[in-house]
């Protein structure tokens with residue numbers, strides 16, 4: 001997960017932004033949304049739906065070219081000004097376009113290339129984004145082809161660098177629309193994973209498994225919730241299924257969860273089934289003093305507190321800690337909170353157990369955050385691994401003799417997982433792996449590796465309905481202090 005890790009495991013997200021499958025919001029007036037987004041002196045308010053397409057192309061550029069996280073840009077409160085200026089329904093459309101364009105980026109690129117008479121000029125990045133925005137709608141979204149094409153042409157007219165390519169964009173997208181069936185645009189295995197990531201996945205898991213992970217990335221993650229009380233009861237009430245690990249899975253869900261039964265009264269919180277596993281590794285925590293040292297927004301803190309632990313929740317980020325407090329307040333759970341760098345924290349007495357759910361590259365969350373594949377790279381993985389090594393080393397001093405230390409994160413990369421633990425043990429002879437036992441993870445025994453550590457992948461937990469399948473990629477190791 002990135003250094004500020006806002007995306008981790010879908011914890012506590014009140015609004016979710018999975019790509020909309022059909023139908024789009026407000027289908028009766030699909031391109032509505034007069035807005036005041038202005039580009040190159042042209043007000044898109046004159047043309048319904050154009051503002052949304054311009055913003056989508058601009059944000060795609062911010063993500064792919066400037067490697068800005070989509071979460072920050074697509075935030076209705078603090079996001080990109082162009083996005084904030086749009087009506088709610090157009091914001092939904094922009095999210096759908098962006099997430100779809102990223103999820104199927106390789107396939108879309110191939111489709112566009114096949115419809116071009118000659119390659120695009122290499123520096124025509126704005127034009128490429130306009131084409132990708134148009135193609136995402138034509139190929140995957142419930143937008144009439146004619147509207148997607150016309151608005152892409154109109155977007156060219158607005159962008160001074162793309163003005164002279166309007167005819168070409170019209171021809172390419174119309175051909176795509178005409179031939180989408182015969183082009184057989186089935187994604188080729190692995191083509192939607194950028195090269196840096198594919199190389200690392202193949203190195204870590206072998207080609208076959210890397211391709212299975214790539215295939216799993218093409219389906220948005222289901223909505224998973226962790227229930228405070230009777231999970232079976234809430235599975236029934238919400239029409240979900242109860243996974244063997246105790247998570248309730250609601251399948252594809254594409255709207256604010258705040259309106260669902262039980263949210264307001266604090267009966268449950270959003271948390272991917274894999275993200276719920278690290279806190280379970282502590283076993284029965286009733287009465288134990290536990291430090292959650294990378295706590296915000298608080299999914300794992302809530303698990304520990306609702307299981308009866310006395311939790312100290314610590315995080316370096318005051319804003320994220322505010323969210324933790326709001327979340328815990330809604331759930332009516334009490335914990336001690338501390339805002340500081342964990343490296344500066346000196347508890348009066350060591351804890352029975354410590355959790356370090358570290359910042360990481362978050363490559364395990366690509367099903368819900370397809371931008372990660374384009375905003376991160378191998379150098380960032382290495383950099384984050386160094387941060388994690390430091391955090392883990394600091395956390396070790398806060399564990400009492402005989403106590404437990406769980407290290408976790410939502411990266412698929414062994415540098416941030418298995419190798420991190422090997423490194424840690426080489427310099428901390430007083431710790432050893434306390435192997436996870438099969439009976440602790442019913443239905444997920446395959447996620448326990450030969451050293452007794454936990455490794456989940458998006459291709460795990462298959463289901464007949466792909467919308468009910470999969471897990472975030474997560475790593476967790478349980479260590480015991482001598």
Ligand SMILES: C[S@@+](CC[C@H](N)C(=O)[O-])C[C@H]1O[C@@H](n2cnc3c(N)ncnc32)[C@H](O)[C@@H]1O
Nearest residue numbers: 005294295297298299300315316317341342357
């Ligand atoms: C992956 S998120 C934690 C998610 C959280 N455990 C949950 O389940 O909701 C990682 C957190 O580590 C925090 N963090 C990063 N560096 C830190 C440091 N040096 N000290 C304390 N917290 C830190 C980030 O602010 C971020 O909130």
